[in-house]
Amino acid sequence: MPEVEIRGTLRSDRRNIWAVILAGGDGVRLRPLTRLIAGDERPTQFCTIFGGQTLLDQTRQRVSLAVPPDQTMFVVTQTHEPFYASLLADVPANCVVVQPKNQGTAPAILYSLLRLAATSPEASVAFFPSDHYFSDDKKFMTHVEAAFDAADSCPELVTLVGIAPEGPEVEYGWIEPAETILQRDPITLCRVGCFWEKPCLAQAQTLMQRGCLWNSFVMVGHVTTFLEMIRRAAPQVYYRFKSVRSKLNTAEEELAVRSLYCQLPSTNFSQQVLAVRPVDLAVLAVSEVGWSDWGEPQRVLTTLARLNIETAA
Numbered sequence: 001m002p003e004v005e006i007r008g009t010l011r012s013d014r015r016n017i018w019a020v021i022l023a024g025g026d027g028v029r030l031r032p033l034t035r036l037i038a039g040d041e042r043p044t045q046f047c048t049i050f051g052g053q054t055l056l057d058q059t060r061q062r063v064s065l066a067v068p069p070d071q072t073m074f075v076v077t078q079t080h081e082p083f084y085a086s087l088l089a090d091v092p093a094n095c096v097v098v099q100p101k102n103q104g105t106a107p108a109i110l111y112s113l114l115r116l117a118a119t120s121p122e123a124s125v126a127f128f129p130s131d132h133y134f135s136d137d138k139k140f141m142t143h144v145e146a147a148f149d150a151a152d153s154c155p156e157l158v159t160l161v162g163i164a165p166e167g168p169e170v171e172y173g174w175i176e177p178a179e180t181i182l183q184r185d186p187i188t189l190c191r192v193g194c195f196w197e198k199p200c201l202a203q204a205q206t207l208m209q210r211g212c213l214w215n216s217f218v219m220v221g222h223v224t225t226f227l228e229m230i231r232r233a234a235p236q237v238y239y240r241f242k243s244v245r246s247k248l249n250t251a252e253e254e255l256a257v258r259s260l261y262c263q264l265p266s267t268n269f270s271q272q273v274l275a276v277r278p279v280d281l282a283v284l285a286v287s288e289v290g291w292s293d294w295g296e297p298q299r300v301l302t303t304l305a306r307l308n309i310e311t312a313a
Contacts, residue, residue: 025043033297055294076098113125132292140161
């Protein structure tokens, strides 16, 4: 593959890029901590853990460093409306993708992609979880800009943002880089060899020694590239959405999607799409951005202790 031109700087001249913030998860593992902080059953992304902002607010602010707010979509779940309604009150309805229920990350991603394909089929899109922490938002989003550039130069690939590990974490997914597509300090873009989901400690230590990366689940690619990857990896989910495509952005969408979700299997995008199609993927290595996936209480408490911050409880 020819070398990829990657600039790695924030750009304001992009017009056909979108972001999708995934905010439809139930946050079950963090529920004891968020219940203590908020006093109710709200999922992690709608909780103010520190800094006076919810994690969703912080994600929006981070994403806006590279993607215009009016080109940012949000995937939420209907049962969480009491928690997201006020947070997304300023967002146009066409930029809020409401799932009838949470059926895993694959349906959430596919639904938002089909919405985008109906209006901006030539766009590139970046997906962001809404329950992550970064100590350096600007540096991280500079790498996301580099991933957008990679998508322009390699439109047949989806680029994952891989985090240089700080330790042999056994609760994260790991990405094993294969051959290098581009190496230019500080950017390294490689093909993906394979995935390792929640390895045992000994295996995680070996993966770390081999230069593997944590999977941040931030990923960038063309809308059509994502859709084709899902079609090949998870046709049972992809083709079930066929029945609603003609109804997207119409008055019939809500009822059609509600009926569809009653039939959908719960599908994990990492395990049932990414791990199945490494041939469609590249990985961009990122370091020194202070990343943590706050899907588990101890990670939150460890980060807060490192920052010498008390929770809002």
